[in-house]
Amino acid sequence: MTLNSYPHKDQQMTRQGDGRSNGRRGLACAITLASTGLAFAGTQFSPNDADLAFTQLRAEVPGLRANWDFDSGFPTFIFGKPIRLFGVPETDADYEAAARQFVDAFSGLFGCDSSSLVTADVHHILMSNIGTTNKVSVNFAQIVNGVEVIGGTIALLFNADGAIVGIENHAIPNAGDLDVVPTITAEAAQVLARNAFGSAARVGGVEFGVVENAAGNGGVIAWSVELLGGFDQVKGLPIKEKIWVDANDGSILRRENMIHTFTDLKGETRQWCTPGVLPDTAGNPIARFLLMRGDVNSAVGNTDTDPVGNWTITYSGSAVQTVTWAFSSTSTYAWVDDKAGTDYTKSASVTPGIKNYTGLNSVPSEFNTAEMNAQRNGVLVREWVIGLDPTDTMMNFRQRLNVNLNSTCNAYYDGSSTNYYKKGGGCNNTCYSTVVAHEVGHWANDKYGSNNGSDGFGEGTADVWGMFIFDTPIVGEDFFTSGGDIRDGRNNRQYCGSCGAGCYGEVHVDGEVLMGAFWSVREYLNVTHGDAAGDLVIDTLFHSWYVAYNAKTICDTNETQILTLDDDNGNIDDGTPHSGDIEHGFEDQGYPGYY
Numbered sequence: 001m002t003l004n005s006y007p008h009k010d011q012q013m014t015r016q017g018d019g020r021s022n023g024r025r026g027l028a029c030a031i032t033l034a035s036t037g038l039a040f041a042g043t044q045f046s047p048n049d050a051d052l053a054f055t056q057l058r059a060e061v062p063g064l065r066a067n068w069d070f071d072s073g074f075p076t077f078i079f080g081k082p083i084r085l086f087g088v089p090e091t092d093a094d095y096e097a098a099a100r101q102f103v104d105a106f107s108g109l110f111g112c113d114s115s116s117l118v119t120a121d122v123h124h125i126l127m128s129n130i131g132t133t134n135k136v137s138v139n140f141a142q143i144v145n146g147v148e149v150i151g152g153t154i155a156l157l158f159n160a161d162g163a164i165v166g167i168e169n170h171a172i173p174n175a176g177d178l179d180v181v182p183t184i185t186a187e188a189a190q191v192l193a194r195n196a197f198g199s200a201a202r203v204g205g206v207e208f209g210v211v212e213n214a215a216g217n218g219g220v221i222a223w224s225v226e227l228l229g230g231f232d233q234v235k236g237l238p239i240k241e242k243i244w245v246d247a248n249d250g251s252i253l254r255r256e257n258m259i260h261t262f263t264d265l266k267g268e269t270r271q272w273c274t275p276g277v278l279p280d281t282a283g284n285p286i287a288r289f290l291l292m293r294g295d296v297n298s299a300v301g302n303t304d305t306d307p308v309g310n311w312t313i314t315y316s317g318s319a320v321q322t323v324t325w326a327f328s329s330t331s332t333y334a335w336v337d338d339k340a341g342t343d344y345t346k347s348a349s350v351t352p353g354i355k356n357y358t359g360l361n362s363v364p365s366e367f368n369t370a371e372m373n374a375q376r377n378g379v380l381v382r383e384w385v386i387g388l389d390p391t392d393t394m395m396n397f398r399q400r401l402n403v404n405l406n407s408t409c410n411a412y413y414d415g416s417s418t419n420y421y422k423k424g425g426g427c428n429n430t431c432y433s434t435v436v437a438h439e440v441g442h443w444a445n446d447k448y449g450s451n452n453g454s455d456g457f458g459e460g461t462a463d464v465w466g467m468f469i470f471d472t473p474i475v476g477e478d479f480f481t482s483g484g485d486i487r488d489g490r491n492n493r494q495y496c497g498s499c500g501a502g503c504y505g506e507v508h509v510d511g512e513v514l515m516g517a518f519w520s521v522r523e524y525l526n527v528t529h530g531d532a533a534g535d536l537v538i539d540t541l542f543h544s545w546y547v548a549y550n551a552k553t554i555c556d557t558n559e560t561q562i563l564t565l566d567d568d569n570g571n572i573d574d575g576t577p578h579s580g581d582i583e584h585g586f587e588d589q590g591y592p593g594y595y
Helices: 050-060 092-105 186-197 366-388 433-448 457-470 507-529 531-548 557-566 579-588
Strands: 003-005 065-069 074-083 117-125 135-144 147-158 164-169 202-212 219-232 237-246 252-257 295-298 301-304 321-326 334-338 345-350 399-405 411-413 418-421
Touching: 050 074, 074 557, 092 117, 092 135, 092 147, 092 164, 117 531, 135 531, 147 219, 164 557, 186 202, 186 219, 186 237, 186 252, 334 366, 366 399, 366 418, 366 433, 366 457, 366 531, 399 433, 411 433, 418 433, 433 457, 433 531, 457 507, 457 531, 507 531, 507 557, 507 579, 531 557, 557 579
Parallel strands: 147 202, 334 399, 399 418
Antiparallel strands: 003 065, 065 074, 074 164, 117 135, 135 147, 147 164, 202 219, 219 237, 237 252, 295 301, 295 321, 321 345, 411 418
16 A cells, blocks of 8 residues: 655645535535534535545645545544544543544445444543643544554544644444455465465464455455464574465465564674663673562562562561572563573562662672563563553553574564564674664554564664663664664655655665654654753653554654644644754755655
């Protein structure tokens, strides 16, 4: 699917014209607004009237803009002016109702109405601490006769005054017409997927859903078969794919590589924990950190340490107890598995009433330090998220982090774990700082619904997770034993307007466009506001971008959505609190600019 933007300037918007002189259907319909009510009586559009629906909407809200998907013929993002057609919502139920009323009143924009949408969440986005207004996002997931539409979402962003200021559309149009009874069984789909996989494979899972058709203008029912089999000795990676099988004719619709690496193989052949952003080397010796969110177990109870290492197990007895620390499968946030040997544990005798002080990995080894790094840095991603928004629970799950794999010079995320290699082949042990944050960033991409698209979006945003959490432009600093790095946000990789296709033919290189834009915005904000305040602005905008939307490609819309989040009056045409720095940062990477 290719996403493209119409020109931003009103006078250039041929398809997005205000519609006052031609085909403004239904303008005789009454629009009724109460000061606190949620009522709008307007035209109900058929699923194929996207142009007409936008003409009607733009007649009510002059100056409104949209980015369009030319394959489907539907808008992917509507923005630019506040939409005040549905009263002033006050409660979460009001926001949901207003969002549903919008979808129903202008169903032609989506190819569906709200009867096919379930509410994923109503989220209050705290942004007043960065000088703009708080927002509320309403996120819908699409269903067809009880069947999930994979990736089918609609998200509406409301400003503090209740106006709708952004609508993101990833719904599959006309999916409601589908017969969702498959003619191909799950068992038959597994056989077809195994045959396409081409070698002996273990089925990891089978799901049924509606997916986008090849033309990008509708949906088909399909079986998703996850297959794991074999090992690529050249790349040093397992082979894992998700194969989508048409549930009617058995054809292979698409194949998705489930292994998302830290870096490709390249030519020119480079707790106590590892401090800072550098790897575990003699020149960067381990340092003592407080154990965050670590498992503490005993015969009389279990608990986790808090963010500064403290823990309490309630016990009314007086007998000395054995307490054990381990990052096992019962850990709350980080299950660390050492693939090179026995998983690290440590036990100590603790006397009730006397505070115990125990250090883990005080006598280090490469493999044990990798375990400490995995636990600490995996948890840091979660702590960064809740530090920005304590109500965001998306990263409150048990990560599985496999360390010291018997290969070198890479790391990868496979959909259910992140994986790191031991030292060798000219590379340091890959379990450290930005490498972990990058791979867990891939996981976050999936959790928030943006996923890891092949145009570089997944790699670029995973790099941004690493850069922002550790406040460094370099991802994989000193990855090689000779001192070489992997990627740098201070790059000049230029955006080419591809909107989904990728510009340079390799996902990590393609991703440098987006990582560069975000880092450049960060630098401009730091000059304007100072380091700490500037960091808070862009960290908040980046995180809120995930909460509010489900962006999936590197496209002009990236900048527009950030500006819409930053806006404080529903009209981004007159600028936003930080639009100058945002604009400059994206323009540095070749984005066309909004103003």
